[in-house]
Every structure is written in C-alpha cells, then in structure tokens.
Amino acid sequence: MFRYHKKIAVILMLALLLGSMLGTVGCGQKSVQKVLKIGVVGPESGGGAQLGQGQRKAIQMAVDEINANKGAGEWKLEVFFEDDEGNPTKSASATNKLLQQSQANVIIGAIHSSATLADMVVTSRAGIPQITAGSTGASITEQNNKWIFRTAVNDEFQANALVKYAKEVLGIKKMATFTAADDYGQSGAKLLAAAAQKYGVELVATPTYNNGDKDFKPQLLTIKEKGAQGIFMWGLYTEAALIAKQAQQLDVKAQLFGASGMAALKLIELGGDAVQGLILTQTFLPDSNDEKVKEFVQKYKSKYNENPIPHAAQAYDTVYIIADAVKRANSNKPDALRDAIAKTAGLKLVTGEPKFNDKGDDIGKRLLITTIKGDKFELVKAVMTNE
Template sequence: MRNKKIIGMILVVLSVVTSLVGLTGCSNTVSQKVLKIGVIGPESGGAAQLGQGQRKAIQLAVDEINAQKLAGDWKLEAYFEDDEGNPTKSASATNKLIQQSQVNVIIGAIHSSATLADMVITQRTGIPQLTAGSTGASITEQGNKWVFRTAVNDEFQANALLKYAKDVTKVTKIATLTAADDYGQSGEKLLIIAAQKEGLELTNKSTYNNGDKDFKPQLLSIKDSGAQAIFMWGLYNDAALIAKQAKQLGLNVQLFGASGMAAQKLIELGGDAVQGLILTQTFLPSSPDQKVSEFVNKYKNQYQEDPIPHAAQAYDTVYILADAVKKANSNKPDALRDAIAKTTGLKLVTGNPQFDDKGNDIGKHLLITAIKGNMYELIQTVSTN
C-alpha cells in the first residue's frame, strides 16, 4: 500500500513537471511568434498631426495584418511613444521601448533631428529602425546598416523641385527660408546645390527657429533681393505663418516646399495665403490607384478623415515589416534587418519598396503638387528609380 502511494505521488509530480515544461515550451513558441514594433512620433506639439496620422495608420495596418494573418504565424504588436518632436525626448522614448517594452524594431521618428538622436541608440543596441517621415539626407549617409527610410530623401526632393521651378515656372532668381534644425539646414544645402545645377541665381538665404512667430525681417530681406520664388524647408505650422506674412508684405513670389509640410493643417492654417503653393509628397488621397483608394476608404471608415502622406508611408512601413518577419521567420535583429534590406515584390500605397545600400527606399513615386482650394492637386510625377 505504501509503495502504491509513493508511486502515485511520483506520477503526480511527473505530470505536473510535464505540464510545466509543456506550458514553458508553449510560452516560448508564442513569444517567438510576436513581432513587437516600437513607434515614435510627435503626437502632441506643433507637428502633432504628423505623429497622430502615423499612429492611426500603423494601428490600422497592424489590426488588418493580424486579422488576415498576412505575416503568417506572426502576430504584430505596436507600442507608441510621443516624442513631441524633441530629440532628447525621442532618444528617451527609444530607450524605453527597447529596454522596457523589449521591441524588436523601431518605426521613428518624424523630425530628422529626432531620428538622428534615436539612431545612436538603435545602432548601439542592434535594433532595426525604419523612419516613415524623416527625409534629412544625413540619416542615410552615415553607413548605419540598421536604418531604413520609407520616405523620399531630401536630395531627390530638392532636385525635383528646382528642376520643376526652372522648366515650368521659369523662375531665374530664388531665395531659401529654412528651419534652423537638422532637417531645415540639410534642406538648405541641398536646395543650393540643386539651384547651382539648374543654373538658378540664389539671391538670399535665411533661417528661422521652430516656433518663431515673426518672419517679416527675413521676408523683407528676401523682397529686397529680387527673388521670384521662396523655397521653404520646415513643417506646416511655420510654413502657414510664412505664407500669411509674405502676402501681408505684398511679396509677389512663388512659394515652394517639401514633404515635411504636406499636411491638411497647412491648408487650414494658411488659408488664401497658401493657394498655389507647390510642394513635394508621396501620396494623394484623390489618386485613382486601387491601392490608394482601398487604403483611403479603410482609413476614412476608421477615423472619419483623409490620411496624410506621413500616414500612408507609415502604413506601408508596417507591411514591409510583416513581409520581412514572415520571410525571415524570426524577430531576431540580424535576421529581421537582412529581410528588410531584401524587400522586393510588394505593391503598396506609396510605391513598390526596394532599398538601396544606404537604406533609402528607391521604389517610391515623388509627386509634385499644388494647393488648389482645400486640397492638393497633382501636377507632376517623378520616379525615384
């Protein structure tokens, strides 16, 4: 009888141990089949519309990829942090996502200065980072194999804008008015190089600090220089104020801008002053393309508003990650990074992604657009290939 009790106890213990081992194995399997995505952007502050659009699009993509099992056995999870467009806060958010949330990949940031701060951390920790909003040239010029860009870089945008200005608007004298941060100063250098390439005269170059309210000193200097066009490189809130004050001063010039200011808020804040402003972007909600239409309809049904270009680029970025983790069948940094680098064969909302050896997406279509009424109108498409 005693032996039977001992044998019974041994069987119970073995059963419990076996169950625990099974549960542990199951837990490990589950954890290996989850791709944790950390997302950083300005969800508050002067560029909040860009960060909020990014967040909405990423969550939309994550939900539909999981529902349709488009990443195979892998489940995607998104963890969001607001950096307010501040490089120091962005770096802190990156550390938090990697150390506390233990994310496998980062999507961020939007401000180029914030992305540059985050890159130091992702490179040190060996975590892939994709920016769906930062276009500063220096981001992909540092030989950092962990960084990819799903926006069109500033160099290509500057070249396209200056060529259009010369060939179509026929201007010969230009001025630049750019933000004093990394994004703006990178843009200024590229605009000057592009102007020289096109044989255009640079009559004035001026800068401003983000959040400035008075641009009249710079605009008066530009007016005195005889410039026929002003090329701005900054975000939508500053661009709207610049346009309003240029109109108040009677500047009869053509305004140009880059994708950093491509948001509906530019039209709302700028009103009549931004009518006719020409700028670059990668996405228009009015496009007849089937992929674009499907995305716009899903986004509008979910959020009751049109998506902005930053949202479309972020949405595509999640699909790139879903494809990469499915092909790699791993969320390990090296395997994931290599799979991202080899991305091909996808037809997405903003193009057919393919990365060059620097991490730039060369499968985009750059759109030159003009503000007409309350919308952006396509005036020219330029291939990045």
C-alpha cells in the same frame, strides 16, 4: 491486500495527473506565440502633432490588419508608442525606453530629422533595425549606418525635383530659400542651393528662422527686395502657414514652394487663402485612382473619420515591410531582421514598391509634385525615385 490495492490506485491516479500536467505544458509550448515587438517614436504633441498622430493611427491600423489576416505568418505584431514632441533629446530617451522597457525588436521613428539623427545613435549602439517613415534629411542615410532605413523620400531627390520643375516648367530664374534653423531645414537649404546651381537658377537670398518664431516679415522683405521669383521653404506646416500669410500681407509676388515635411491638411487649415497655389512634394494623395491607395483611404476614413496624410501612408507601408521581413526571416533577432528588411522586394504598397539601396533609402517610391487648390492637394506631376 486492501492497503496494497489502495496504494496501487493512488500511484495510478498520480501518474495520470502527472501525465495530464505534462501534456498541458507540452501543448502550451507548442502554442507559444512568436512575437515581434515594434517601438514607435513620433511627435504626438507639439508643433508636429498632426504628423505624429497620423503616423500612430496608420501603424495601429496596419498592425491590427496584419495580425487579423496572419500577414506576418506565425508572428504576432505588438506595438508600443512614445511621444517625443519633436525634440531630439526626448526622442533619444523615448527610443531607449522602447528598447529597454518594451524590449522592441525594431523601431519606427522619428518624424523630425533631428530626432531621427538622435535616435540612430541609440539603435546603432544597441544593434536594432530602425525605419523612419517621416524623416527626409539627407544626412540620415549618409553615415554608413547599416541599421537605418527610410520609407520617406530623401530630401536631395525632393530638392532636385522642385527646382527642376520651377526652372523648366515655371521659368523661374531667381529663387530664395527660407528654411528652419534645425537639421532638417539646414540640410534642405544646402540641397536647394546645390539644385539651384545644377539647374542654373540664381540663388538671391538664404534667410532662416527658428521653430516657434511668429514674425517672418524682416526675412520676407529681404527676399522681396532681392527680386526672388520663387521662395523655397524647408520646415513644418505651422511656420510655413505663417510665412505664407505674412508674404501675402507684404504683397510678395514670388511663387511659394515646400517639401514633404509640411504636407499636412493643417497647412491648408492654418494658411487659408495665403497657401492657395503653394507647390510642394509628397508621396501620397488620398484622391488617387490607384487601387492600393483607394483601399487604404477607405479603411482609414472608416476607422478614423478623416483622410490620411502622407506620413500616415508611409508609416502604414512601413509596418507591412516589417511584417514581410519577419515572415521571411522567421526570426526577430536583430541581424536576421535587418538583413530581411534590406532585401525587401516584390511588395506593392500604398506609396510604391519598396526597394532599399545600400544606404537604406527606399528607391521604389513615387514622388508627387502637388499644389494646394481649395481644401486639398492636387497632383501636378509624378516622378519615380529610381529614375
């Protein structure tokens, strides 16, 4: 009888233990976190390092905020960063690494347009949505690629806005383009030429340069001889600063213009007196009175002890667009996530109220025409991209 009762006791203990284990597993299954993995590609070293570092800081800040405030609902955001040095080959390799090793559900990148064009091949083949918060090259959204979106302002709109302002406000009748020889620069050169024709400005010179060049005097002398009243640069801040300095040395009187690719405080630091009065486009100014901008700047400065650059603001907004999309889709599957991003509406973010057209361009952006005064950029005129 004793053995019988002992066996019953053992059976009951095993049953209780098994029930406890099953309950633990069940609870574990109920608490499994829904995860969205974000891969980020950008230049954290090299000539565009300030742009890539600003992008990284803003993205990390946005991810931390969203997770803390459950801004993506039940979804937790995880972020993985890769440095592409602004090199298209390295960028495509970094993108592939994020997809294969990190299992990223969505890619933010890159900043250099040539790098984004390379990355798009990888993400399109994999069927993974990609948003570039920094690349402005017009060709990016002209390829019928349903997987690409952009939260930077298309170069075509920037070129038209700059040339129109130069003609109608400053009275410039003769202009020259001075552009990088890469995809970004040459796309800009074509768009500037088209804008010059559209607004009746004579294009008198179209020299180019290679990234990393140090001597721009031969091209500047040609521009000076042709009588250009405005020089429209299309490249990044390092070369733009050198061009401005050498133009000053050669006593070139033409007004200098630039696009958002050079909109970094490093331009002012490197260019000094030579870049004072330079007019360029961007989507963000830290001194804005807009409440969303003030809140973002305060948080960014508190965290990093510096003002955010436009590329940071655009990247920050991009994470919030992704968080909103995964919350609405309630899925990290590529098609569901892509469709949710495409239907973005009703968000009021730092750089505008995002809305994507059929090509993937954000047409809810504010484009700012700014000028350099002292150690900062000042607003000249704001233009909406949907006008």
